[in-house]
Amino acid sequence: MSVYVAHRLFAAHDRALAADLADRLAAKVGPDRVFLPFCDTDEADLVAEVKGRRLFELDRERLGRLDAVVAILHGPSLDDGVCMEIGYAAALGVPVIVLTTDFQTYSLTEAGIRLEFPDPLLQAVATRIVRVAKLGPLTLPSAPGWSRFQGFQARNVAQTNTALDAAVDALLDLPDRAPLPVDSPAAIGTPVYIEASPYTAWGGDHLAEACADAGHTVVVSQRFTASDPIAGALADLTAVHSAARLLADVSGPETPPGTALLIGAALARGVRIAAFQPRPTLTHAHGREPNWRNLMIQYAVDTHLNNDEAILSWLAT
Template sequence: MVYYVAHRLFSAHDRALGARVAEHLAAEAGADAVFLPFCDTDEEDLVADVKGLRLYQLDTRRLGGLTGMIALLHGPSLDDGVCMEVGYAAALGVPVTILTTDFQTYDRAGRVPAWQFPDPLIEAVAHTVVRGSTLGPRTAAANRFAAFADRNESQIDAAVCHGVDALLHAPAPVRPAPKEQRGVYIEASPYTPDSGLLAAARSSGRPAHVSRRFTAGDPLGAAVEDWNLAAASCALVADVSGPETPPGAAILIGAAAARRQRVIAYQPRPAYTHAPGREPNWRNLMIQYASDLHATTLSDVTAGLES
C-alpha cells in the first residue's frame, strides 16, 4: 500500500497541513505506507544537476504505484502541481479523495451552486470530496482570538479525520482499459477561451476537439465528456496561461503524462519561478516536465503537432 498526500508546498501553513494529514494517515495505515512529497523527496536539501527534473522523476515514480491519494485543495486559486498529481493518479484508476476546508461553492448563474470547485473537472475525476467548511463549536478560551483559533483547529481536525477515513475505505485501484487514441484535445483557457488553439490544431491536419464544460448547460456532465475525449486523444494542447496553470489544464496534463500522450503547453507570456538550488521553471515543475513542448505562439502549436 502507498498513499500519496498531495498539497501545496509554497507556504509553511500548507506544508504543516500536509504533514498533519500524513501523520493522521500514518497512524491508521503505517508510516511506511504514506508518501509526503516535500518531506520524503527531501526537497530542501536535495542536490541534483537539474533539481526540478529530479523532483519530478521522484514524485512521478511514486504516482505510478499508488493505492490511493488524498489531495488538499482550497480556495478559488487551486495549486497546479496538486491538480497535475490528481490527474496523473485518476488516469491510472487510483481513487482520489479531495479534502477542502473552503466554504465557497461555484456556479455560473448566481443561483444554486452547481459544483464544489472553480473547475467542475475536479469533481468529475475525484472518487470522494470531503468538505470541512464550517468552524468548530465555540470554546471557553481565555480571549476571542484564542477561541477563534480553537474553532479553526477543530474544523481542520474534523476534516482531516473524515478525509483519511474516506481514503482508507476507497476501493482498490482499477486501471482503465486503454482507449483508441486519435485526434487532438484542446484545453482552452477559462480566462481567454478564444485563444486560437482550435484553429491552430486543425491547421496541422488533425481532427480536434475543444473543452466544453465552461460553456455547456450541464458543466458537470460536460466535464466527464471532456475527460473521456482527452483520454481518447493522441495529443493534448493545453493553455496554461494565468497566475497558475488553470486547474483543469493541470489535471489533464497529469493524466496525459500518465497515459504517455503528447503534451503541448501553450503560454504566450511565460512567467518564471525560482527557488534555491533549482533551475528556473516556466510553470510549476510538475507541469513543466510533464509537457513535451512549451509553445509561445500558435505557429509553435501547429508545428509541434505536425512533427
C-alpha cells in the first residue's frame, strides 16, 4: 500500500503533526510506502531552476501512483493545496481519508444539513472522515506545580493522539479498490464549467456571460443552492469531469476549498483549466520563485487570467 499524507506545509506545528501521522502509518505499512511532502521532496534544501514547478511535479508524480491519501484538514479556512490533492486523487478513484479535530460543523442555511466542512465537495468525495472533536479527558497533575495550561495542553495532545490512531485504523480498514481509468478529455464544444469565488463581490455572472458571448455552453456550480448539497456537489464534480474547460475564480485569502478540489479533479481528467484572479497577491519562500497562489494550484492550471479580454483570448485557443 502506497500512502500520501496531504497536509498544510507552511507552519512548523502543521509539519510536525503530519510527520507524527506519517510515522504511525509507516509503522503499519512500512516507511517506503508513506510519502510525506516537504520531507520527502526535500523542500527546504531542494535546488531547481523553477523550484515551485519542480515541487509540483514531484507531488503530482506521486499522486499518480497511490493506493490511498490521508489528508489533514482543520478549521473553516482549508488549505488549498491539500484540497487540490484530494480532488486529484478522488478523480482517479483513489480512496481519501480526511482527518480533522475541528469541533465545529457547518451548514449552508440555518436549518440546513450539518456538514463536516464548509464546502460540501470535501464531504462528498471523502471515502472516510475521521473527526475527533472533543478534548482528551482531564488528567491529574503529572508533577508538583503543574499549571492549568499544561493540563490543557495534555488534553489537546490526547485528542490529537486519538485522532491520529483513528486515521491509521481507518486506512488499514480500507477495502481493496482498483483505481478508475482516466477518461479522455472532453471534445471541443462541450460545456465550460464556471466556478465562482465566494470571497468576491462580482460573483460568477460576468465569467458565465463572457463564455456565453463567445458561443460556449456554460455550466455553473449548484452545490450551494441545491436542496441536497452533497448531491449537488457530486453533480458539480461530474460536470467538471465531462467539461472541455474549467474557468475557476481563485480569488480570496486562499483558493476556495471546493474550487481547489475541482482544479485537482480537472487536472487528473485532462480538462483545460484557467484561473481567474484580477487582484493577485504573491507568496515568497527561501529559494523559490514568487507564487501568485499555492504552487499546487499555480502549476495545475494552464493559464492565469486577470480580465475579461484575457478570458476571451483563452476561450479562442
